[in-house]
Amino acid sequence: MSAAFRKAAKSGQRPHRERAQPAARKKLGLLEKKKDYRLRAADYHKKQNALRALQKKALDKNPDEFYFKMIRAELQDGVHIIKQPKDEVTPEQVKLMRTQDIKYVEMKRVAEAKKIERLKSELHLLDVEGKNPNKHMFFFDTKKEVQEFDIATHLDTVPELVDRVYNRPTVATLQKETLKGATDPAHLKKLAQQRKNQYDLLKQRIEREKAMFVIAQKIQTRKDLLDKAHKVKVKKETTNGPAIYKFKFQRKR
Numbered sequence: 001m002s003a004a005f006r007k008a009a010k011s012g013q014r015p016h017r018e019r020a021q022p023a024a025r026k027k028l029g030l031l032e033k034k035k036d037y038r039l040r041a042a043d044y045h046k047k048q049n050a051l052r053a054l055q056k057k058a059l060d061k062n063p064d065e066f067y068f069k070m071i072r073a074e075l076q077d078g079v080h081i082i083k084q085p086k087d088e089v090t091p092e093q094v095k096l097m098r099t100q101d102i103k104y105v106e107m108k109r110v111a112e113a114k115k116i117e118r119l120k121s122e123l124h125l126l127d128v129e130g131k132n133p134n135k136h137m138f139f140f141d142t143k144k145e146v147q148e149f150d151i152a153t154h155l156d157t158v159p160e161l162v163d164r165v166y167n168r169p170t171v172a173t174l175q176k177e178t179l180k181g182a183t184d185p186a187h188l189k190k191l192a193q194q195r196k197n198q199y200d201l202l203k204q205r206i207e208r209e210k211a212m213f214v215i216a217q218k219i220q221t222r223k224d225l226l227d228k229a230h231k232v233k234v235k236k237e238t239t240n241g242p243a244i245y246k247f248k249f250q251r252k253r
Contacts (some may be wrong), residue, residue, distance in 0.1 A: 098223035
């Protein structure tokens with residue numbers, strides 16, 4: 001019961017507060033409190049105990065003691081770092097890895113080629129940038145026919161569709177059937193942007209497929225070099241093709 005009464009009595013007491021740093025000593029920084037001293041003392045004793053343990057370990061050390069970390073570790077910036085063993089790879093293992101790399105690259109190249117064919121079949125390469133424009137030549141017998149020539153009348157279509165190289169219906173077709181598809185300019189602009197994005201994607205895939213073909217050639221060349229001891233480089237390796245070597249075979253005597 002006495003403990004309960006003591007706790008009840010302390011609950012009404014004024015809390016103890018440590019004083020702050022006096023104004024005359026503010027240049028010395030914050031005044032150290034009891035909790036700060038306890039942390040500093042615990043850190044100091046921890047370091048002293050570690051030093052005493054190291055001293056005891058050094059006194060008890062056997063001069064003939066040896067363990068493998070003595071030769072497998074090195075000191076870098078005051079920290080012991082274990083040396084990583086070098087993986088010893090045989091020439092047969094290197095050849096196998098090269099073969100697997102070639103198979104993987106070839107598999108990805110074939111997958112990219114299939115995607116390219118699928119995109120080409122969907123786009124039909126209409127109005128693609130960089131494509132040479134087709135020429136439509138008309139022949140006339142007299143200069144009068146040339147002066148009176150009207151391309152819209154000759155192609156039997158409306159003047160608005162003359163510049164089209166595809167989907168250019170005739171006047172009779174336009175009179176019989178209603179227009180199908182989008183006619184709103186904003187919608188047509190959106191479709192044109194989507195078609196342009198598809199062509200950009202097709203261009204990127206074609207470049208990626210070419211790069212994979214070059215990589216496969218380089219890997220195959222390096223794999224072949226493992227079997228050849230005597231070689232002379234004729235052409236340096238570039239981003240567009242592998243290096244070219246000329247091999248000199250030794251004759252057995």
